[in-house]
């Protein structure tokens with residue numbers, strides 16, 4: 001039986017896993033990501049998105065198909081896969097870099113798909129706080145319960161949606177705004 005990604009994270013650590021496999025990364029749930037982004041086109045401003053922890057550009061590809069060309073993306077381990085799929089580069093920023101203040105632009109939305117649960121729990125508030133200094137809408141796409149950003153002080157869940165995998169598992173889209181000091 002093939003090993004699940006969770007077992008692999010446990011064996012190698014998240015960093016070790018993506019250092020080994022980042023260049024060939026592809027998400028088997030691309031169809032649900034695409035469905036969720038299409039379903040929510042009217043509610044999310046896609047004009048200048050940051051595709052955070054972009055992998056091989058699952059979110060960026062859909063936005064490109066929808067005609068949005070100003071998407072930026074970042075991931076510490078998958079630049080090669082992103083370049084191969086999108087034909088353009090992404091930044092190497094990690095969650096830790098963002099917490100340290102690396103972001104310099106404003107984004108119409110930040111979308112983090114299948115990745116924010118990888119942010120260490122003790123960095124989650126600082127990461128979210130930093131992201132809201134650069135966007136009004138933070139969107140996560142996740143097959144997990146975590147992270148529950150609505151539990152953070154100053155963060156409000158404004159809408160959510162889901163798509164079902166062929167096995168009937170929910171992939172959720174959750175959109176957040178902040179009541180932190182306006183930027």
Ligand SMILES: C[S@@+](CC[C@H](N)C(=O)[O-])C[C@H]1O[C@@H](n2cnc3c(N)ncnc32)[C@H](O)[C@@H]1O
Nearest residue numbers: 018027053054055058077078094095113114115
């Ligand atoms: C399951 S993949 C999701 C990729 C893509 N967004 C998607 O929807 O398929 C998780 C991503 O998190 C990235 N990642 C791992 N550790 C990270 C960190 N410390 N900071 C930012 N991204 C990280 C990995 O490189 C990987 O691309």
